Amino acid sequence: xxxxxxxxxxxxxxxxxxxxxxxxxxxxxxxxxxxxxxxxxxxxxxxxxxxxxxxxxxxxxxxxxxxxxxxxxxxxxxxxxxxxxxxxxxxxxxxxxxxxxxxxxxxxxxxxxxxxxxxxxxxxxx
Amino acid sequence: xxxxxxxxxxxxxxxxxxxxxxxxxxxxxxxxxxxxxxxxxxxxxxxxxxxxxxxxxxxxxxxxxxxxxxxxxxxxxxxxxxxxxxxxxxxxxxxxxxxxxxxxxxxxxxxxxxxxxxxxxxxxxxxxxxxxxxxxxxxxxxxxxxxxxxxxxxxxxxxxxxxxxxxxxxxxxxxxxxxxxxxxxxxxxxxxxxxxxxxxxxxxxxxxxxxxxxxxxxxxxxxxxxxxxxxxxxxxxxxxxxxxxxxxxxxxxxxxxxxxxxxxxxxxxxxxxxxxxxxxxxxxxxxxxxxxxxxxxxxxxxxxxxxxxxxxxxxxxxxxxxxxxxxxxxxxxxxxxxxxxxxxxxxxxxxxxxxxxxxxxxxxxxxxxxxxxxxxxxxxxxxxxxxxxxxxxxxxxxxxxxxxxxxxxxxxxxxxxxxxxxxxxxxxxxxxxxxxxxxxxxxxxxxxxxxxxxxxxxxxxxxxxxxxxxxxxxxxxxxxxxxxxxxxxxxxxxxxxxxxxxxxxxxxxxxxxxxxxxxxxxxxxxxxxxxxxxxxxxxxxxxxxxxxxxxxxxxxx
Numbered sequence: 001x002x003x004x005x006x007x008x009x010x011x012x013x014x015x016x017x018x019x020x021x022x023x024x025x026x027x028x029x030x031x032x033x034x035x036x037x038x039x040x041x042x043x044x045x046x047x048x049x050x051x052x053x054x055x056x057x058x059x060x061x062x063x064x065x066x067x068x069x070x071x072x073x074x075x076x077x078x079x080x081x082x083x084x085x086x087x088x089x090x091x092x093x094x095x096x097x098x099x100x101x102x103x104x105x106x107x108x109x110x111x112x113x114x115x116x117x118x119x120x121x122x123x124x125x126x
Numbered sequence: 127x128x129x130x131x132x133x134x135x136x137x138x139x140x141x142x143x144x145x146x147x148x149x150x151x152x153x154x155x156x157x158x159x160x161x162x163x164x165x166x167x168x169x170x171x172x173x174x175x176x177x178x179x180x181x182x183x184x185x186x187x188x189x190x191x192x193x194x195x196x197x198x199x200x201x202x203x204x205x206x207x208x209x210x211x212x213x214x215x216x217x218x219x220x221x222x223x224x225x226x227x228x229x230x231x232x233x234x235x236x237x238x239x240x241x242x243x244x245x246x247x248x249x250x251x252x253x254x255x256x257x258x259x260x261x262x263x264x265x266x267x268x269x270x271x272x273x274x275x276x277x278x279x280x281x282x283x284x285x286x287x288x289x290x291x292x293x294x295x296x297x298x299x300x301x302x303x304x305x306x307x308x309x310x311x312x313x314x315x316x317x318x319x320x321x322x323x324x325x326x327x328x329x330x331x332x333x334x335x336x337x338x339x340x341x342x343x344x345x346x347x348x349x350x351x352x353x354x355x356x357x358x359x360x361x362x363x364x365x366x367x368x369x370x371x372x373x374x375x376x377x378x379x380x381x382x383x384x385x386x387x388x389x390x391x392x393x394x395x396x397x398x399x400x401x402x403x404x405x406x407x408x409x410x411x412x413x414x415x416x417x418x419x420x421x422x423x424x425x426x427x428x429x430x431x432x433x434x435x436x437x438x439x440x441x442x443x444x445x446x447x448x449x450x451x452x453x454x455x456x457x458x459x460x461x462x463x464x465x466x467x468x469x470x471x472x473x474x475x476x477x478x479x480x481x482x483x484x485x486x487x488x489x490x491x492x493x494x495x496x497x498x499x500x501x502x503x504x505x506x507x508x509x510x511x512x513x514x515x516x517x518x519x520x521x522x523x524x525x526x527x528x529x530x531x532x533x534x535x536x537x538x539x540x541x542x543x544x545x546x547x548x549x550x551x552x553x554x555x556x557x558x559x560x561x562x563x564x565x566x567x568x569x570x571x572x573x574x575x576x577x578x579x580x581x582x583x584x585x586x587x588x589x590x591x592x593x594x595x596x597x598x599x600x601x602x603x604x605x606x607x608x609x610x611x612x613x614x615x616x617x618x619x620x621x622x623x624x625x626x627x628x629x630x631x632x633x634x635x636x637x638x639x640x641x642x643x644x645x646x647x648x649x650x651x652x653x654x655x656x657x658x659x660x661x662x663x664x665x666x667x668x669x670x671x672x673x674x675x676x677x678x679x680x681x682x683x
Contacts, residue, residue: 010667017670025677030591033229041406044222048402051215051377052395055384059376064358065365069211069377076218077440083225084436091429103678 016106025098032090040083047072141478141492142287142295148500152337153314156507159329160322167323170537171683173544174241174519175420176324178683182427184332186434189418191331192512193220193409193435194338194442196278196505197571202443203476204469206450207462210364210374212381213450215398217443219405224439226410226583228432233425234590234676235416240683242516243416244524246676247585247604250668251597253533257524259604263581264413264524266608267574268517269555271412272510274570276559278470279311279506280304285471286499305560311503312556315510319518319548323541327511328421334508335438341501342445345473345494348480349452364454374454393638401572404643408575411582414516425679449473456480474498514555518547573615576643580607580650588654590676593669595658602657607650614642 016022050058051069058069167173180188195201198220205213239245244260281304289295289303298306318326353360365374373379382398384391409415419428453462453472456479465471474495481494522544527535535543584603588595615621620640623633639645675681 010671013671013674014667016674022674022677026673029677037226037229040222040225044218044402044406047218048215048399052382052398055376055378059372065361065375066358067375070214070361070375073211073214073218076222077444080222080225080436081440084228084433087229088429088433096426099678102674103680106674106678106680 012106012109016102019102021098021105022102025095025102028094028098032087032094036083036087040079043079044076047076140489141496144493144496145287145499148496149503152333152500152504152507156318156326156330156333159333160318160326163322163326163329167325170241170523170541172325173323173541174417174523176328178421178423180328180421180431182422182430183434184328185418185422185427185431186438187335188328188331188421189415189431189435190438190442191333191335191338191508192414192418193439193509194335194505195275195509196282196502197274198443198446199338199342199505200278200282200470200473200502201468202446203449203453203473204462204466204471205380206447207453207457207472207476208368208459208469209380210368210370210451210454211377212379214447215377215381215402216405217446219402220409221436221440221443223406223409224432224436226407227415228429228436230590231410231416231586232419232428232432235586236419236422236425236428237679237682238590238672238676239420241417241420241523242520243413243582243586244520244528246672247589247600248524248528249589249672250665251600254529256597256600256604257528259601260582260585261520261524261529263577263604263608264520265517265551266612267411267577267582268413268513269551269558270570270577271414271574272513272517272551272555273559273562274574275506275510275513276308276311276555277562279503279510280308280559280563282470282502282506283307285466286474286502304563308559308563309556311506311510312552312559314507315514316549316552318507318511319515319552320545324417324421324515327508327515330511331508334504337501337504339438339442339445341477341498342442342449345452345477345480345498346445346448348484349448349456349476352452352456352480352483360448360451360455364451367456368454368459370459396644397639397641400639400641400644403647404572404575404579404641407579407583407643407647409578411578411586412574413520413578413582414512417516417519418512420683425682449476452476452480474502510555514548514552517551518544521547521551572620572641573611576611576615576641576646577608579643580611580646581605582607583647584650584654588658589672592658593666593673594664595654595669596661596663596665598661598663599654599656599658603650603654606653606657607646610646610649610653611642614639614646618642 050072058072059067061067062071166177171177198217202213202217205216235246238249243264244257247260248256283303287295289300295303318330349360361375365371368374370379378384381401382395422428422431450472453476457472457475462469462472462475465475477498478491478495482488482491484490485494522540526543527533527540581604584607585600588599588603614637617635617637618640619627619635619638621627621635622629623635624630
């Protein structure tokens, strides 16, 4: 972002959206959340499909009365917790600093163009 | 350990009196909080979003309190107790669903929206048609869910208080007690919402989540201690006592049932897939869940609250696993179905059995039964309050302020309309619930999730991530998904043409699945795409604003 901020807020958002910094932020977000969504959805779908169509496999006992189906089910819990934890770490380390930077530049622009926070607040709700 | 008595038999006056006392204490405490909250509720932001001052942990607890309905607590424990492994499938879908909310929705909604789901959907669209559509689907989802919860409350009261068909309670027979419960639950939820707004409702949900987690943890520890923390032995005992043997621990007793007819087997398995998809994609489209993200100051805290919610909800569903298998093993399938065919009383019956064994005999059993019954009522109250708030917010903020008054309404007017709407929606829900009492309500929950996944989720995701998406696309996806889900359910075996249908004596069904998700969700996404590309409207400037704001939090409320 340059220090020259266009006056109209629409123009400003366009400028930010086209900026290299924002492009990096978007890529950082999307390259994580889209593949991860596809991955956990397929992993969950696999589990449901196995429950529907691979009854023999799911019924195989591993230890005592604990069978593959139960382990698969518990693994869904484990992966959900792990993905949530991994995302929070990724977001804190990779996404937040970029988002904060763009946000700070935009806010600096707000003051530069004397657009006060109050009017921005009003305007945002159409 | 011998299987124990039926809850009704030992549901002595001690237990009943204690249940009512504990419930009254809960009501008194939550009403006190609600009145306190009303003093802190001055602006529209206070009423709709609780002042946006909740911490990540508080909101995480409140999300848990909003989400873990009686259907999850009593319903899933009961499903596991009767059908073993297949009940577990349900809880997995309900948990994994939170990843959609975490990765794709919560933070961006918090950044770009203000009070309702429609704030984000209508952000770059023509306000009036899109807000009308979003308001319609919000009300459909919330009312269906609300009726299911309230009818459930009515059905539970006679079981939890042990009112048998031929006996009376405070001069009421079982049917009158059901109606009285529905009215009581409805009246309380209206008071919480009108008086306490989002702040009051949030604290009710936090208190409930705490009670539910504590109760479930205590019972889980007792069940596991009974089996000396040997999970395999618990499972073995559950399978033996269920009367179904090893099949109890395997998929297929309830969903995807294999029968002699190849087509019946095929449809039963498709139904399982359909349910699985609707569970996972529905959560992030439920309006009462989405509005919870507005109660925290920033999107980072919204993220934290979802992380807490995942931890709390996940732990709770692990508890229900112990509760369900514990009930199968220690109460026994026959004793559970004798009390309630759907298994909804499995958790209270287990509480009683555990109390008898570990907390000092009959009295202990009565005490633990009373505690768990009171927790169940608290659970229902917190969920219905959340639903009423979300739907009345949408009526006031989307329909009244932005459609009828074209954004010219004052904050005072808006909040006044929200309170009136809560009263009206609450009254309608009470009336519908009384009429729907004898109907099979399971389909209402399935329908709520299917509509949320088919109508709301496509519109939210396209709005946030697709530059080209426009007014026409939003309307197509909301109305298309909504219509597809409702029509398919109407022509499904849950409404007509089967023994358990809403109208068992008529048959107009042609759609073979009881859950429409596998068809209606793709229709919702497809409609959104078609609606978008057939319209020339392309406001990429507004998308620039939405994208920048949703990703950075600039200009967030």
